[in-house]
Amino acid sequence: MPNQSRVLMQGNEAILEGALAAGMRFYAGYPITPSTEIAELAAERLPKVGGRFIQMEDEIASMAAVVGGSLAGVKSMTATSGPGFSLKQENLGYAIHGDIPCVVINVQRMGPSTGLPTSPAQGDMQQARFGSHGDYGIIALTPSSVSEAYYLTIRAFNLSEQFRVPVILLTDEVIGHMREAVSLPDPSELTVAERRKPTAPKGEHKPFAPDAKGVPTLPNFGDGYRFHVTGLIHAEDGFATSNPKLVDQAVRRLTNKITDNIDEIYEAEQREIADADIVVFSYGGTARAARRAVRMAREKGLKVGFYRPITIWPFHDEMVRNAIAGKKAVIIPELNLGQMAREVERVAHGTTTVIPVTKVTGEILTPAEILAAIEEVR
Amino acid sequence: MAIAGKIPTRKYLRQDRLPHIWCPGCGHGIVMQALVRAIHNVGLSQDKTVIVSGIGCSSRASGYMDFDTIHTTHGRALAFATGIKMANPELNVIVMTGDGDASAIGGNHLIHAARRNIGITCICLNNNIYGMTSGQFSPTTPECALATTAPYGVIDPSFDLCKLVQAAGASYVARGTAMQARMLEKYITNALKNDGFSFIEAIDQCPTYFGRKNKLGDAYAMMKRQQETSVSVSKAAAMTPAELEGKQVVGELWNSPRPEYAKSYDQVIAKAQQGGGR
Amino acid sequence: MTQIMLTGSGGQGMILAGIILAKAGILDGLNVTQTQSYGPEARGGASRAEVILDTDEIDFPKVVAADVILAMTQEAADKFSPKLRAGGTLIVDPAGVHTVPAVDGKVHVVEITKLAKEVTGRTVSANIVALGAMNQACSLVSPAALAAAVADSVPKGTEAVNQKALAAGIAAIGA
Amino acid sequence: MTALATERKPRLFTVEVNTTYCKGCEICVQVCPKNVLAMNDRLKANVVNLKDCTGCLNCEIYCPDFAINVEEVEANA
Numbered sequence: 070m071p072n073q074s075r076v077l078m079q080g081n082e083a084i085l086e087g088a089l090a091a092g093m094r095f096y097a098g099y100p101i102t103p104s105t106e107i108a109e110l111a112a113e114r115l116p117k118v119g120g121r122f123i124q125m126e127d128e129i130a131s132m133a134a135v136v137g138g139s140l141a142g143v144k145s146m147t148a149t150s151g152p153g154f155s156l157k158q159e160n161l162g163y164a165i166h167g168d169i170p171c172v173v174i175n176v177q178r179m180g181p182s183t184g185l186p187t188s189p190a191q192g193d194m195q196q197a198r199f200g201s202h203g204d205y206g207i208i209a210l211t212p213s214s215v216s217e218a219y220y221l222t223i224r225a226f227n228l229s230e231q232f233r234v235p236v237i238l239l240t241d242e243v244i245g246h247m248r249e250a251v252s253l254p255d256p257s258e259l260t261v262a263e264r265r266k267p268t269a270p271k272g273e274h275k276p277f278a279p280d281a282k283g284v285p286t287l288p289n290f291g292d293g294y295r296f297h298v299t300g301l302i303h304a305e306d307g308f309a310t311s312n313p314k315l316v317d318q319a320v321r322r323l324t325n326k327i328t329d330n331i332d333e334i335y336e337a338e339q340r341e342i343a344d345a346d347i348v349v350f351s352y353g354g355t356a357r358a359a360r361r362a363v364r365m366a367r368e369k370g371l372k373v374g375f376y377r378p379i380t381i382w383p384f385h386d387e388m389v390r391n392a393i394a395g396k397k398a399v400i401i402p403e404l405n406l407g408q409m410a411r412e413v414e415r416v417a418h419g420t421t422t423v424i425p426v427t428k429v430t431g432e433i434l435t436p437a438e439i440l441a442a443i444e445e446v447r
Numbered sequence: 448m449a450i451a452g453k454i455p456t457r458k459y460l461r462q463d464r465l466p467h468i469w470c471p472g473c474g475h476g477i478v479m480q481a482l483v484r485a486i487h488n489v490g491l492s493q494d495k496t497v498i499v500s501g502i503g504c505s506s507r508a509s510g511y512m513d514f515d516t517i518h519t520t521h522g523r524a525l526a527f528a529t530g531i532k533m534a535n536p537e538l539n540v541i542v543m544t545g546d547g548d549a550s551a552i553g554g555n556h557l558i559h560a561a562r563r564n565i566g567i568t569c570i571c572l573n574n575n576i577y578g579m580t581s582g583q584f585s586p587t588t589p590e591c592a593l594a595t596t597a598p599y600g601v602i603d604p605s606f607d608l609c610k611l612v613q614a615a616g617a618s619y620v621a622r623g624t625a626m627q628a629r630m631l632e633k634y635i636t637n638a639l640k641n642d643g644f645s646f647i648e649a650i651d652q653c654p655t656y657f658g659r660k661n662k663l664g665d666a667y668a669m670m671k672r673q674q675e676t677s678v679s680v681s682k683a684a685a686m687t688p689a690e691l692e693g694k695q696v697v698g699e700l701w702n703s704p705r706p707e708y709a710k711s712y713d714q715v716i717a718k719a720q721q722g723g724g725r
Numbered sequence: 726m727t728q729i730m731l732t733g734s735g736g737q738g739m740i741l742a743g744i745i746l747a748k749a750g751i752l753d754g755l756n757v758t759q760t761q762s763y764g765p766e767a768r769g770g771a772s773r774a775e776v777i778l779d780t781d782e783i784d785f786p787k788v789v790a791a792d793v794i795l796a797m798t799q800e801a802a803d804k805f806s807p808k809l810r811a812g813g814t815l816i817v818d819p820a821g822v823h824t825v826p827a828v829d830g831k832v833h834v835v836e837i838t839k840l841a842k843e844v845t846g847r848t849v850s851a852n853i854v855a856l857g858a859m860n861q862a863c864s865l866v867s868p869a870a871l872a873a874a875v876a877d878s879v880p881k882g883t884e885a886v887n888q889k890a891l892a893a894g895i896a897a898i899g900a
Numbered sequence: 901m902t903a904l905a906t907e908r909k910p911r912l913f914t915v916e917v918n919t920t921y922c923k924g925c926e927i928c929v930q931v932c933p934k935n936v937l938a939m940n941d942r943l944k945a946n947v948v949n950l951k952d953c954t955g956c957l958n959c960e961i962y963c964p965d966f967a968i969n970v971e972e973v974e975a976n977a
Contacts, residue, residue, distance in 0.1 A: 070836035095534045116719035126559040130526035137530025248759035292517040293494040299518035472925035476964030667930040
C-alpha cells in the first residue's frame with residue numbers, strides 16, 4: 070500500500086505492538102473478552118521475534134507466570150478483563166511487594182461479576198488502585214486513542230522497569246476494540262528503558278536495598294547472585310523480618326517510591342483550562358465524547374476546559390487542584406457510578422462543585438449527554 | 448578415603464538462615480537434605496538453578512537453600528515456576544510444595560504442569576496436614592484421621608497424588624518416605640535427570656500436629672510406621688486391592704519420557720520464523 | 726465528517742467491509758475510526774460496523790447521525806434506519822430487506838447478494854459489492870483507495886474476484 | 901562437640917553435632933546402628949560411643965536439622 074506510515078489498527082492490536090516494541094518477550098494469559106485479541110496476537114507474533122507465549126490454566130496462574138518470567142529476566146505481560154483482573158489481584162500484590170516489573174493490561178468491561186462481557190465500562194478504576202490487600206503504590210495509565218494505547222504500553226514497560234513495579238494499562242472496551250489510523254514510529258525513535266542491573270559484587274548485593282528514588286536493583290535469576298524473593302515482609306537482604314522498624318520501612322517504601330516520583334510518572338492532557346469556568350475531567354474512551362462536548366460548548370460560547378489524566382494512578386492531587394481551583398464546577402463523565410469523581414471531590418475538598426456524570430447502561434456516554442451536564446451548570 | 452555417599456551438604460545451604468523454623472522431628476529437613484544430595488549427584492550449578500516454593504511449612508525450604516529462590520503465594524509455586532522455565536529454559540527449576548499447597552489450592556496448576564510435561568522437578572512434601580495453620584486436614588489426610596477441622600474424623604477420601612499426576616501426563620513419578628531417605632535421594636536424582644515434568648511425593652512426618660492429634664508417637668515412630676505401611680512397586684503388583692488397603696506404594700511409579708514443553712515451544716518458534724502459522 | 730453504518734447479520738462480512746472502508750480512508754489521508762458490535766450479537770443476530778471519516782481529529786468514535794446506512798437484513802434496516810440523518814442515504818439489499826423503512830433521505834435498492842452470486846458465484850462477496858455501491862452512491866473515498874483497500878484485505882488468491890465484485894457494485898449505481 | 905575415635909579401628913571418624921541447629925528430636929539416636937549417639941541432659945544429641953562409628957552417615961542423612969556432620973579422619977593425620 071502506498072502510505073505505509075499510517076495503518077489501521079485495533080486498540081488491542083496496538084497494545085501488543087507497543088509491548089513488542091518495548092521489548093516484551095514473554096506473555097502468559099487466559100482468554101477473556103474483551104481482551105482476548107491481545108493474547109491471540111501475542112501467540113502469533115511472539116515466536117516470530119524469539120519470544121514465548123503460554124496460555125495458562127487460569128488467570129491466577131497467568132499472573133504468577135508473568136512474575137516468574139520477569140524474575141527470569143524477560144519483560145513479561147498479561148492481559149485480562151473484569152473477572153480476570155479480580156483473580157489476578159493476589160499475585161499482582163506479590164509483584165508489587167517483590168518490586169517485580171511487569172505489565173498488566175485490563176481492558177475493562179461492564180461488571181460487577183460476569184456483568185456485560187462485551188460492553189464498555191470504567192468500573193475498575195478504584196480496583197486498579199486498591200484491588201490487592203495491604204498498602205502499596207501502583208502505576209496505572211489510561212489511553213484515549215488507539216495510537217495512545219501503543220505509546221502508553223511502551224511507557225508502561227518503561228515505568229515498570231524504572232520503578233520496579235507492575236504497571237497497569239487500564240483501558241476499556243471502547244479503545245480496545247476500536248480501529249483507528251496509527252502512525253507507527255521507526256523503532257529507533259522510541260525510548261525503551263532496560264532493567265538496571267546491580268553493581269555491587271555477588272555476595273555483597275542487597276536485592277531490596279533502595280536507590281535514591283527508593284527503587285532496588287534486583288538481579289535476574291541465573292545471574293549468579295543467588296538471592297531470595299518472598300511475599301513475606303522482608304528486609305533489604307530479601308529475607309522475612311518482623312522487626313517493626315524494618316516492616317514499617319518496607320511497607321512505606323512501596324508507596325513512597327511511587328508518590329515521591331510522581332512528577333516523573335504523571336501525565337495529563339489539559340486544554341483551555343486557563344479561562345474556563347467549568348472543567349470537564351475525563352479519561353479513557355469516555356474522554357473522546359467529553360472532548361467533543363467541550364468543543365461543542367466552546368462553539369456555543371461557553372468557557373469550558375478539558376482535563377484528561379493519562380496517568381490515572383498515582384493521582385496528582387496538586388495538578389488536579391490547580392486545574393479546578395476557582396472554577397464554578399468540575400464535571401466528571403465516567404462509565405461507573407463516580408469512582409474518579411470521588412478522587413476529584415477529595416482534592417476539591419468542597420471548594421469547587423464536583424458533578425459526576427455517570428452511566429452504567431453498557432453503552433458509552435455521548436457528547437450530547439455531557440454537553441447537557443455542562444449547560445445545566447449555568 | 449572418602450566416606451561412601453558423603454557429600455558437602457552445607458555448600459548448598461544458606462547456613463546463616465539456620466536453624467530452620469521446622470518443629471523438632473519434622474521430616475521436611477530430611478527431604479530437603481535428600482534434594483540437596485540429589486542436586487549434588489546430578490551436578491546442577493547453584494547459579495543456574497531456581498528453587499520455587501508456595502506457602503506452608505514445607506515451602507519455607509526455599510529460603511534455606513543457596514540458589515536463586517522464590518517463596519511465592521499459596522498454591523501457585525508451579526505457576527510461577529512455569530513462567531521462569533518458559534522465560535529462560537536454560538534454568539533448572541525445582542518446586543518444593545506441600546500436600547495442601549500442591550493438591551488443594553494449587554491442584555489445577557499441578558494438573559496442568561504435568562499435562563504440559565514442562566521441565567520442572569516438583570517435590571511434594573506430604574505430611575498429611577496443614578502444619579503452618581496448626582493442624583487442619585488436607586486432601587491427603589487419611590480417612591478417619593483427626594484434625595482440628597475434622598474433630599470427628601475426616602470423611603473426605605484422600606488423594607493419591609502420584610496417580611493424579613501420572614494420569615495428567617507427568618513423565619516421571621516416584622514416591623518415597625522420609626525413612627527411606629536414600630531411596631528418596633535416588634528418585635530425586637532420576638527426576639532431575641528427566642527432561643520433563645517430574646513429581647516426587649515425599650511422605651514425611653508432622654509429629655507436632657498430625658502425630659500428636661492422632662497419637663502416632665514421636666517422629667521416629669511415625670517414620671517407622673510410614674515405612675511399615677509402604678509396599679514396593681514390585682510387591683504391590685502381586686497384591687489385591689484389599690491387601691493394599693491402608694498401604695502406600697513406593698518406588699519409581701512411572702518413567703516414560705516424552706517431549707518437554709519449553710523444547711516443544713522451540714519448534715513453535717522455528718515454525719513461526721519460517722513463516723508458518725495462520 | 727462522514728458517519729457510516731454497515732449493518733446486517735453476523736457472518737455477512739459487515740465488519741470486514743467497515744475495515745476496508747476505513748483503510749481506504751487512511752489511503753486518502755483522512756482520519757478514521759471503525760467500531761463494531763461485539764459478542765453474541767456478532768454471531769448471528771443484528772451486526773453492525775461503524776466508520777467515521779474526517780479531515781479533522783475525530784473525537785467521538787461512534788455514529789451519532791448517519792450520513793450513510795447500508796442494511797442487508799430487515800432486522801438491521803428496522804433497527805438502525807432511525808439513525809439516518811435528514812438527507813442521508815439508505816442502501817438496502819432486497820434479498821434481505823423486503824419492506825424499506827420510511828426515511829427522510831435517499832434510498833437505493835441494490836440487488837447486492839444477487840449480483841455477488843452472478844458475478845463471483847459466491848454470496849460471500851456481497852459485502853464487497855455493497856462497498857462498491859455505497860461508494861459510487863455517496864463518494865465516501867476515492868475509487869482507487871477503495872480498490873487498493875479491498876486488495877489489501879481479502880484472502881490471497883481472491884483479489885481478482887473481489888475486484889469484479891467491487892466493479893459490479895459500482896456499476897449497479899451507475900455514473 | 902567433637903569426639904575422636906582412637907582405638908584399634910582401621911577407619912576413624914568424627915561426628916560433629918551443631919548444638920545450635922539440633923532441636924533434640926532423637927532421630928539420630930534411633931537410626932544409629934551402633935549407639936554412637938545419645939541425648940544429653942540439655943536434650944541435645946551427644947556423641948557417647950565414637951569408637952563404634954562405622955561412617956554409615958545415617959545420623960547425618962536423617963538429621964532434619966542439618967546439625968550432624970560426619971567426617972573421616974585421614975589415617976596419617
